[in-house]
Structure formats: structure tokens, C-alpha cells
Amino acid sequence: MLKLLSGFALGLMLCACSAQAVDASRAPLAGDLVPLNSGPIAEASAYQQHCGICHLDAGQGVPGAFPPLDQRLAGWSGSDAGQAYLVSVLANGLYGAVEVNGQQYAGAMPGLAAQLSNIEMAELLNYVVTEFADGAAVFTESSVAASLDAVGAGPSLPLRPQ
DSSP states (O other): OOOHHHHHHHHHHHHHHTTTTOTSSSSSTTTTOOSSSSHHHHHHHHIIIIIIIHTTTSSSSSSSTOOOHHHHHHHTTHHHHHHHHHHHHHHEESSSEEEEEEEOOOEEEEOOTTTOHHOOOHHHHHHHHHHHHHOOOOOOHHHHHHHHHHHSSOOOOOOOOO
């Protein structure tokens, strides 16, 4: 039985290895994993690992618990303020009540700044905006860095575009 559990744990660790990336601009830290690929497959994998558990495979969310990732994102990504908000949500999380498409949500989304590099955040945001909101891929490593410099590590909710 112990051998079976050990094999299962090893399998889970190997699966996790294929979905996380390492920021090449810094020295690897304990727990860093090397990506096996890049591009759309890696972005979809990163979405599943970091976002899909709550927002689900097609970004539809769970009514009352986790909002959908939809056209609002395309609109927000079209402005500097909206881009800063989306970067802040991904990096710093989102805490507090929000209304999306007439539905109230009062959940908590953890920030991923400690887990993702700026380029990984840009790729993940571009994936979500193009895949679920029919928007344009506008995020770059430098635009994410500029947004993070502008918004800091504070709460995201006050930045939410109306």
C-alpha cells in the first residue's frame, strides 16, 4: 500500500512539473519547475493549473462563487486602467463583493505574483482574454511590469473599472 501511495505522489509531482515555469531572469528557487513546452499548450496548462479549478475549463465560472471570464475582460484589456486592474487581480488577488452580469460574488481569489513571472502573467492574461473574451493579446512582460509598478501590491477591488 505504501508503495502504491508513493507512486501516486510521484505521479502527481511529475504532472505539476509540466505546468509550472521558471523565471529565467532569476536563480531557481526550491520548488521551481522547468517548463516542458511553451505557446498555446503551455498557456492552456497554466490556465488549468492556476485558474481553471475555480473558473472551470471554459471560463464559465460557478454562479455565486466564481465569476465567469467573459467579454468584460476584452473591454478592460482595451484601456490602460483596465489592463492595470487585470494585472492587479492576477498578481494581488481579488477580495470583496463584486457584481458580474447581475450576479453577486463575494469570494476570494489569491494573488499569483509569488508564483508567476511577469512574462508568465502576460501569457496567462493574453490566453484568458483571447480564449474567453474574444479580445486581443495586449499584455507583454514590460506592460505587466509597468502595471505592477503603478498599482503596487495593494487591493485590486478599488481599481475595478465601472
